[in-house]
Amino acid sequence: MEMNTTNMTHSPYKTIWSLSWPQILMMIFHLMIGLVDVWVAGKLGREIQASMGMVSQSLFFFLVIGMAVANGSVAAISQSIGAGLLLRAKRYVGLCFQLGAVLGSIIFLIGFPFRNGMLSILRVPEEMRYVMEYFIEIFLYLLPLYYLLIITNAIFRAQKQVFLPLYSMIIVTVLNTILDLGLGLGMWGFPDLGYKGIALATFYSVSAGAVFNLFLLYKSGSLRRKSFAPYRWVRNAFPYLLKVAWPSGLMQLVWHSGYLVLYSITASLPFENVVALAGMTAGIKIESILFLPAFAFNMTASIIIGHYLGDGKPEEAKKFGYRILFLAIAFLSLTALGLWQFIRPITAIIAPEMVVLDEAVNYLFFNMLAIPFTLTSMIMAGALNGAGATLYNLFIFTFTIWGFRLPLAYYLGHEVFHSATGIWIAMLLSQIVQASIMFYAFSCLNWQKFSMTSNKKRNNHE
Structure with missing residues (x-):
């Protein structure tokens, strides 16, 4: 997509929408993957469905470093393109690709020997343990290719090639659906593997998406010799990537480990803990109908802010942050109002058991x-990612999750309500606090100082 900052300024909302709608579609396909997984798991039993929720959070725990590199790549590549330094952008593409391949393999080698110990930390109920053991083993084998899928998608987005991740996700979704139904439920003559089929469906579909992205990068010339810079350039360029990536990775760790602890708090409820876990899993999948499109606006904020800061226009970058927030809240609030009118029949698709359905609807309420508060946090965080100000995100999310949400969730869930309702209330209150701090940081703090300066980088490593 060819779009300079001057054209973007002349038609700001058209710019936001043109970058966002392909990513919204991509997120819808991403949502379909999760919905099919949970639906098939629900057909196999509540223990399988609850395991799907816990293993999804466990998988993200292993992916945090890949997500960190992805965020760093968006900041570095988008700012480089905005500054007109195309060689620097191409070299960052090569560097991020190399990091993805190496780090994915390292995390697999480190994580595999300790996979079962993680189940004890999560306090997985005994009736779910055999399922979780298989899920985690298969997903760990997938890590190196999953890292490449995440990072190559980020590389495309940073270059405003937002259709390419969409095509990749279509491939993953279609293949995952066919294999979920085939291997999970034994349809169309496939072997009926049950819960093992769900895990294998994820493995094969994500692998196919990663291979597709690698083909696109090679075909576009991004995986040629000139994309892999000499050591002297890497030594000068890597510090900025690390400066953006390490707080982002630590923030992802804070975020996802917080959800793992939230699952653990839910799993240790004195009454109906498996029902609460299954309801939470189903509720999160329905919630994704709203919040996965919100991630599209989050990513659009990163792209646009990065390009404007690279072009030396920090005030325009800030204006776009507010515009994206306004558009996201308007779009998703209307969607939420429409969705709520049919929330029970929609949720029943993936949570047919009545007690699980009731808890899922309670979670969704x-x-x-x-x-509005969750969106504010997401859009502001995306803008700060594009600026390279991931340190702010780290501090804010650490305080609101570990200092506020989790202690409150335990207190309300275990001591006050003695049910999952207390945990859901704590989630709402923590989002209000988090959004308030994030909005203040974006509006009042000097987050622009974290971006690369064009002149300095031009002299150092064009």
Whole structure:
């Protein structure tokens, strides 16, 4: 997509929408993957469905470093393109690709020997343990290719090639759906592997998406010799990537480990803990109908802010942050109002068991009330990512999750309500606090100072 900052300024909302709608579609396909997984798991039993929720958070725990490199690549590549330093951008593409391949392999080698110990930390109920053991083993084998899928998608987005991740996700979704139904439920003559089929469906579909992205990068010339810079350039360029990536990775660790602890708090409830876990899993998947499109606006904020800061226009970057927030809240609030009218029949698709359905709807009530606040946190965080100001995100999310949400969730869930309702209320209150701090940081702090300066980088490593 060819779009300079001057054209973007002349038609700001058209610019936001043109970058966002392909990513919204990509997120919808991403949502379909999760919905099919949970639906098939629900057909196999509540223990399988609850395991799907816990293993999804466990998988993200292993992916945090890949996500950190992805965020660093968006900041570095988008700012380089905005500054007109195309060789620097191409070299960052090569560097991020190399990091993805190496780090994915390292995390697999480190994580595999300790995979079962993680289940004890999560306090997985005994009736779910055999399922979780298989899920985690298969997903760990997938890590190196999953890292490449995440990072190559980020590389495309940073260059405003937002259709390419969409095509990749279509491939993953279609293949995952066919294999989920085939291997999970034994349809169309496939062997009926049950819960093992769900894990294998994820393995093969994500692998196919990663291979597709690698083909696109090679075909576009991004995986040629000139993309892999000499050591002297890497030594000068890597510090900025690390400066953006390490707080982003640590923030992802804070975020996802916080969700793992939230699952653990839910799993240790004195009554109906498996029902609460299954309801939470189903509720999160329905919630994704709203919040996965919100991730599209989050990524659009990173792209646009990065390009404007690279072009030396920090005030325009800030204006676009507010515009994206306004558009996201308007779009998703209307969507939420429409969705709520049919929330029970929609949720029943993936949570047919009545007690699980009731808990899922209870979860959704409080989390849909939090939509404006959750969106504010997501959009502001995306803008700060594009600026390279990931340190702010780290501090804010650490305080609100570990200092506020989790202690409150335990207190309300275990001591006050003695049910999952207390946990859901704590989630709502923490989103209000988090959004308030994030908005203040974006509006009042000097986050622009974290971006690369064009002149300095031009002299150092064009």
